[in-house]
Amino acid sequence: MKPLPPWEIERGIVARTDVDTNAEFGFDPYSRPINLHIRFGIMNLDKPAGPSSHEVVAWVKLMLGLKHAGHGGTLDA
Numbered sequence: 001m002k003p004l005p006p007w008e009i010e011r012g013i014v015a016r017t018d019v020d021t022n023a024e025f026g027f028d029p030y031s032r033p034i035n036l037h038i039r040f041g042i043m044n045l046d047k048p049a050g051p052s053s054h055e056v057v058a059w060v061k062l063m064l065g066l067k068h069a070g071h072g073g074t075l076d077a
Contacts, residue, residue: 038064 022029027036047056061069063072 037065 027033043058043060045060047053051059057069057071060066
């Protein structure tokens with residue numbers, strides 16, 4: 001049997017919405033303490049033109065009171 005081209009493959013989304021978070025292994029995302037969101041989170045940042053990526057990371061660290069922060073790649077468009 002010949003494989004189908006990508007535009008002919010039927011696709012769908014599978015989502016489980018009836019799952020509960022076990023308190024032993026973490027928090028419900030909506031009741032997670034803000035300090036854990038900041039410590040283990042990822043921020044999607046739209047960097048303005050002008051400041052360097054390094055400067056923006058320094059500002060984020062200062063504003064959020066973080067010891068460690070970084071970026072995964074260039075923040076330039």
